[in-house]
Amino acid sequence: MIDTALRKRFEAALGRDAVLTDPLQLRTYECDGLTGFREVPALVLLPRTTEQVAAAVALCAEAELPFVARGAGTGLSGGAVPVAQGVVISLARMRQVLEFDPDDRTMVLQPGVTNAEISKVAAPHGLYYAPDPSSQVVCTIGGNVAENSGGAHCVKYGFTVHHVTALTVVLPDGSVVRLGGDAPETAGPDLRGLFIGSEGTLGIATEIRVRLLRTPQSVRTLVADFPTVEAAGEAVSGIMASGIVPAAVEMLDALAIEASEAAVQAGYSLDATAALVVELDGMEDECEEQFERVVALCREKGTTHIRIATDAEERARIWKGRKAAFAAVGRISPDYFVQDGVVPRTRLAEALSRIAAMSRAEGLRVANVFHAGDGNLHPLVLFDEQAGEAERAERLSSEIAEMCVELGGSLSGEHGIGLDKACSMPKMFGEEDLAVMGRLRSSFDPGGLANPGKVLPTPRLCGESPGRYRPHPLETAGVIERW
Amino acid sequence: MTDEPPAAVREPDGPRPAGESGAAPAAGAPRVRPTSLAEAAEALGTAAREKQALLFTGAGTALEWGAPVGRTDVVVETGSLDGLVSHAPEDWTVGVEAGMPLSRLQELLAPAGQWLPLDAPTERGGATLGGLLAGGDTGPRRLKYGGLSDLVIGATLVLADGSVVRTGGDVIKNVAGYDLAKLMAGSLGAFGLVARLNLRVHPLPESTATVALETGDPGHALRAARAVMRSPLEPVAVEWEGERLLIRFHGTRESTSARGRLAMDLPELDGARVLGEDDEHAAWEALARLIAGEDGRTVLRAGTRASRLPALHAELTALTRDTDMTARLVSGIAQGVHTVVLSGGEAAEHAACVTAWREAVHAAGGSVTLRRRREGVDALAASWGPAPSTAPVMRALKRQFDPGGLCAPGRFHPWF
Amino acid sequence: MISPHGTPDPQPGQGPAQGQGFDAHDPPSPDLISDCVHCGFCLPACPTYALTGEEMNSPRGRIYQMKLIGEGEAPLDAAAVGHFDNCLGCMACVTACPSGVQYDRLIQSVRPQIERNWARTRADRAFRGLIFRLFPYPRRLRPAAALGALYQRLGVRRLLQRTGVTRRLPARLRALEALMPDVPLRSALRRTPAHSPARGQASAPAARRTVGMVTGCVQQVFFAHVNEATVRVLTAEGCDVVAPREQGCCGALSEHAGREEEAVVRAKRLIETFEDLEVDAVVVNVAGCGSALKEYGRLLAGDPEFAERAERFAAKVRDVSELLAELPPLAPRHPVPARLAHHEACHLAHAQGVRRAPREVLSAVPELEVVDIPESDMCCGSAGVYNLVQPESAEELGRRKAAHVRSTAPEAVVTANPGCLLQISRHLDSELPVLHPVQVVDASIRGVKPW
Structure with a gap:
């Protein structure tokens, strides 16, 4: 519990205006982008500096208060859901660009800077920050570090972990450490890489050094319509097997197109069963040559219509349609769940037809808008909570995620495990694997105060042994393997 | 349980692939050469029960990196753990056992028009993928493609107690759970054995x-x-x-x-x-x-902001001016990764240069790994610079993953 | 600095109405609330979130509070009122929202709820009362402005400023004082002629359009010259312009502040004034008024006598830039060799969705370079009477906007809303001319310097 004396100590450390205690104000922090999970915190803190975060965390450690770091609260796995009677440390006021060196192509940011802002600041120097999650206008670099966010272009450019070279981190005991370094190579084990994607369970990143890339000379984007999802899937395989590394290959199915068009009118064909967005970038001549090959490949695989962006404005519109598709589904359904499973790209068509069958069986619509280039599915299960469909939708959603694992994929490609999928982790990892992950976690956080209940399943959260992963005896012996 | 016979423990004079350095740390220790994951797990489990200190080696190209290992009771060789587990060209993925040399992997991938775009200098000495991950060796092409750890999408590890742990997966995009492969990257064998790796491959450029x-x-x-x-x-x-x-x-x-x-x-x-x-x-x-170095030379590897190069080069020139040493600085100049190679001169000169130049790098906000040294340098210069702020975390990790301190003890002395 | 929590601190026991929720008269609709999927895309668009970094001072947070209050899970208390009052109503979030949440309708139904169900402090009531007894009445505003002009002319302002008297005024009065434009006395007393015929061009002798003009309340006193420019441009472009006297205030300020009854009365009066005129369009040069006029249909939807008339009226409303963009230029434009920073008024860009028209109209002026301001989607802090009732936030937003304007190194600023014009001039310390786009077009047609 947080008594007056403790609250005053937080206020003394951070300033009065950085400590929220009003019940209504606290409630606005009770959930993130996944509203199904809610928990009211006892306190919300709004620090402005690394020192203030360290002071806040040290007080939490002293009082044994669990704390949850929060950026823009856009996460889709419940990773920023508060802990009851715990503290939320909002990094929304830490949005300074601390350093920018265009010659070394590097920038140092506070965690509350939005992803899109980085590229905006870098743009006058012909530079940009490559990872571009769909929520980039709002999601923060701190949240990106926590989730190891990718985005549409990660099939070519990789994830946050490939673009963040150093972190200043407040550990769960309040101490401040520096992970990584100024160069991509540093002495000793790669704790930076370990921290990125740890979903706020190992500490709070308060300064983030990113590397910037030169804006590609040429960017070519097309939208190709296909009569079936399978045909679109084959076009994806064809492109990826051709030796071309596209900057992005995205797919939207008919429902997703409907939603997106309702929201932003980006000009997708409403009569297409599936649309592929393919983008190439790089040096002009090579980009051009490869683009022609992609167009030919789409034709070969039976595209019914190809729209080629003729200028930056049209390209922006195509992407606006793609990036708004998630939230736009709100226009065609009162409620929805988003899944984030990954399947090997060669099994995309199979995964999609299984999703369609599962959707029919459950009697709930599923929209698909996803990163086809890396097999990262985003099935959106549409339902109406008021019609009592929530439970079925949740079941269908989990089944889809677990099917991805079954097909040799992953529970999550970019949204993280959070609270949402913690209980599904045993489907993907063995007991031993999870135990070792637990050991890693306690190396950083022996008191278990940093975002507890997230990532790893806990008995309290998941029941004693909820559909526990049962390894094959040979697997236990280390004779056979799943990967 | 397995029907496989236990891994053979051979005498120290048995045949083994020689590292390019020709140096043979732990020359007198018995060696085991598991041929399967199960054997590897058993070898480590046995060693843990008997509290034997372990040294992992692939081709042995990076055995000298970091601080000298204090004690080695058993050398675990991965050379026979070198199979291809899977290759899905259309998925851009390949699974290998960690003892596979990089050069052999390239030969296997080439017919599919693919490669692992890694050009680690130690490849020439037969460096294995597991060794390359643990050593953190990367080459010039890192600028575009990243290092090996950037290409690892999943791994199977054997920890000091013999337990087998999987991390990541075998799809090119995945954020489920902690990425334990990162703990292995640059760990120089101090946290466990890398047994298998799933990798993302790229199309071969024309x-x-x-x-x-x-x-x-x-x-x-x-x-x-x-x-x-x-x-x-x-x-x-x-x-x-x-x-x-x-x-x-x-x-x-x-x-x-x-x-x-x-x-x-x-x-x-x-x-x-x-x-x-x-x-x-x-x-x-x-x-x-040049970067891989050779016997008798001292090799330092540093990472800094790219713009620090001229100052660090000037510092090096000053440090070697009135000595019998020759210094060569090679720089991945767009990334700020520098290699210094010292040759000629006396051990004392090498040692003094190592210490002073490392201080200059630290002052410039960078970090340094000592990869090779002329004989005699160890007695005169510390292998590592001042402990980084992360030392307490590294110690905590070491306690969790290798509580008995059996994996490459002393490798990071005095950090942990 | 903005006060803690971005709002006046919640002070329990402030008035008699604490602890109540919304009443049954048009509470924020649960259906509209449920459109929000909590994605957060509105956060970067919201000026108060930009200032405070606080969830409860963001559109997503405000909708969440509406939901909690509407469901009876939380009372309409001082904290909530503070967060709603703090909303500028700039509607940038409406533009940003991918789910099509109608935040404009939500906040507009919350404001009257507050006025009815929350007892403001006496000082707050008095100040709001002063504003609403003054601004919407040109007849009252004109003498006030004349006094103001005198106040400036006689150097009283400078004297007070120099002696620090103004600094000791409460923040809101200080804001009121600081915003007072330097109005030439003559300008404050001018009135738009009731009828201005189209000026015959050889190529098009007959009037192309007959338009009614809304002259505004604040506009016709403080910005009579903008109205004059509007009339000149419209007539030059072949429009007959009808501007009925005594049209009064359109009710925008009142509606914006939740004074719904007042807004309804004013809307009805304006509709009555214009509906019998045979006009093709009702043209308005104040973005804030325009957005209210276009919403009359919704405002009066529940009134059987007016519902249909309001719809008909609203359908005819055009911002002056929209009308000009529809009409191919008739009068020749003279070059205006200058670099202009274009500030998009929220009530034009977000509330009315009019973004291209002002740019198109300005692009017809030869040699004129129009540049966008960084963070162009962000409100300048004017927002109706916001800069008067929430001076701290408005102050910070104004400074931020002025800095962005300066960063583009323009020779002048254009914006289609008098509130923005006052706010931006003030924070630029009058170092740059701030004009309505129509003034630039007017100068171009007449071949004179616009400033």
Whole structure:
């Protein structure tokens, strides 16, 4: 519990205006982008500096208060859901660009800077920050570090972990450490890489050094319509097997197109069963040559219509349609769940037809808008909570995620495990694997105060042994393997 | 349980692949050479029960890196754990046992028009993928493709107690759970054995071209490198090897030759030329050999902001001016990864230079790993610089993953 | 600095109405609330979130509070009122929202709820009362402005400023004082002629359009010259312009502040004034008024006598830039060789969705360079009477906007809303001319310097 004396100590450390205690104000922090999970915190803190975060965390450690770091609260796995009677440390006021060196192509940011802002600041120097999650206008670099966010272009450019070279981190005991370094190579084990994607369970990143890339000379984007999802899937395989590394290959199915068009009118064909967005970038001549090959490949695989962006404005519109598709589904359904499973790209068509069958069986619509280039599915299960469909939708959603694992994929490609999928982790990892992950976690956080209940399943959260992963005896012996 | 026979423990004089260095740390220790994951797990489990200190080795190309290992009771060789587990060309993934040499993997991938775009200098000594991950060795192409750990999508590890742990997966995008492979990256074998790796592969580029600019001036080299990085040419590697700047391009045949021409048009690259095919190969080979080092030389590897190069080069020149040593600084100049090679001179001179130059790098905000040393240096210079702020975390990790302190004890002394 | 929590601190026991929720008269609709999927895309668009970094001062947070209050899970208390009052109503979030949440309708139904169900402090009531008894009445505003002009002319302002008297005024009065434009006395007393015929062009002798003009309340006193420019441009472009006297205030300010009854009365009066005129369009040069006029249909939807008339009226409303963009230029434009920073008024860009028209109209002026301001989607802090009732936030936003304007190194600023014009001039310390776009077009047609 947080008594007056403790609250005053937080206020003394951070300033009065950085400590929220009003019940209504606290409630606005009770959930993130996944509203199904809610928990009211006892306190919300709004620090402005690394020192203030360290002071806040040290007080939490002293009082044994669990704390949850929060950026823009856009996460889709419940990773920023508060802990009851715990503290939320909002990094929304830490949005300074601390350093920018265009010659070394590097920038140092506070965690509350939005992803899109980085590229905006870098743009006058012909530079940009490559990872571009769909929520980039709002999601923060701190949240990106926590989730190891990718985005549409990660099939070519990789994830946050490939673009963040150093972190200043407040550990769960309040101490401040520096992970990584100024160069991509540093002495000793790669704790930076370990921290990125740890979903706020190992500490709070308060300064983030990113590397910037030169804006590609040429960017070519097309939208190709296909009569079936399978045909679109084959076009994806064809492109990826051709030796071309596209900057992005995205797919939207008919429902997703409907939603997106309702929201932003980006000009997708409403009569297409599936649309592929393919983008190439790089040096002009090579980009051009490869683009022609992609167009030919789409034709070969039976595209019914190809729209080629003729200028930056049209390209922006195509992407606006793609990036708004998630939230736009709100226009065609009162409620929805988003899944984030990954399947090997060669099994995309199979995964999609299984999703369609599962959707029919459950009697709930599923929209698909996803990163086809890396097999990262985003099935959106549409339902109406008021019609009592929530439970079925949740079941269908989990089944889809677990099917991805079954097909040799992953529970999550970019949204993280959070609270949402913690209980599904045993489907993907063995007991031993999870135990070792637990050991890693306690190396950083022996008191278990940093975002507890997230990532790893806990008995309290998941029941004693909820559909526990049962390894094959040979697997236990280390004779056979799943990967 | 397994029907496989336990891994054979052989006598120290048994045959083993020699590392390029020819050095043989733990020369007297018995060696085990597991042929399967189960055998590896059993070997480590047995060692843990008997509290035997372990040294993991693939090709042995990086056994000297870091601080000398204090005690070795058993050497675990991964050379027979070298199979191909899976290759899904259309998924851009391959699974290998960690003892597979990089060069062999490249041969296996080539027919599918793919490769692992890694050009670690130790490849020439037969470096294995597990060793490359643990050593953190990467080459010039890191600029474009990242290092090995950037290409690892999943791993199977054997921890000090013999337990087998999986991390990641085998799809190219995945964020489920902690990425334990990162703990292994650069760990120099101090946290466990890398047994298997799932990797993301890339399409083989059709063509390569290299532009060379003769310059011994790091400031000039830096300006030229920046000009290339500002241009739309997208080099895959930019290295200054002390006397010239090498800039490499990948792509289609037309594209690489166009890039070469355009690079020469940059005013900052006045006087540069495109290397012929043989010259190109020779230039990168020579660079790799220089970085890998050889017996009798001291090799330091440092990472800093790219712009620190001229100052660090000046510092090195000053440190070696009145000595019998020759110093060579090779810089991944667009990334700030520098290799210093000291040759000639006395051990004391090497030691003094190691200590002083490392201090300069630390002062510039960078970090240093001592990779090789001339004999006698260890007695005079610490292997590692001052402990980083993360030392307490590393110690905590070590306690969790290797509570008995059996994996490469002393490798990171005095950090942990 | 903005006060803690971005709002006046919640002070319990402030008035008699604490602890109540919304009443049954048009509470924020649960259906509209449920459109929000909590994605957060509105956050970067919201000026108060930009200032405070606080969830409860963001559109997503405000909708969440509406939901909690509407469901009876939380009372309409001082904290909530503070967060709603703090909303500028700039509607940038409406533009940003991918789910099509109608935040404009939500906040507009919350404001009257507050006025009815929350007892403001006496000082707050008095100040709001002063504003709403003054601004919407040109007849009252004109003498006030004349006094103001005198106040400036006689150097009283400078004297007070120099002696620091103004600094000791409460923040809101200080804001009121500081915003007072330098109005030439003559300008404050001018009135728009009731009828201005189209000026015959050889090529098009007959009037192309007959338009009614809304002259505004604040506009016709403080910005009579903008109205004059509007009339000149419209007539030059072949429009007959009808501007009924005594049209009064359109009710925008009142509606914006939740004074719904007042807004309804004013809307009805304006509709009555214009509906019998045979006009093709009702043109307005104040973005804030325009957005209210276009919403009359919704405002009066529940009134059987007016519902249909309001719809008909609203359908005719055009911002002056929209109308000009529809009409191919008739009068020749003279070059205006200058670099202009274009500030998009929220009530034009977000509330009315009019973004291209002002740019198109300005692009017809030869040699004129129009540049966008960084963070162009962000409100300048004017927002109706916001800069008067929430001076701290408005102050910070104004400074931020002025800095962005300066960063583009313009020779002048254009914006289609008098509130923005006052706010931006003030924070630029009058170092740059701030004009309505129509003034630039007017100068171009007449071949004079616009400033």
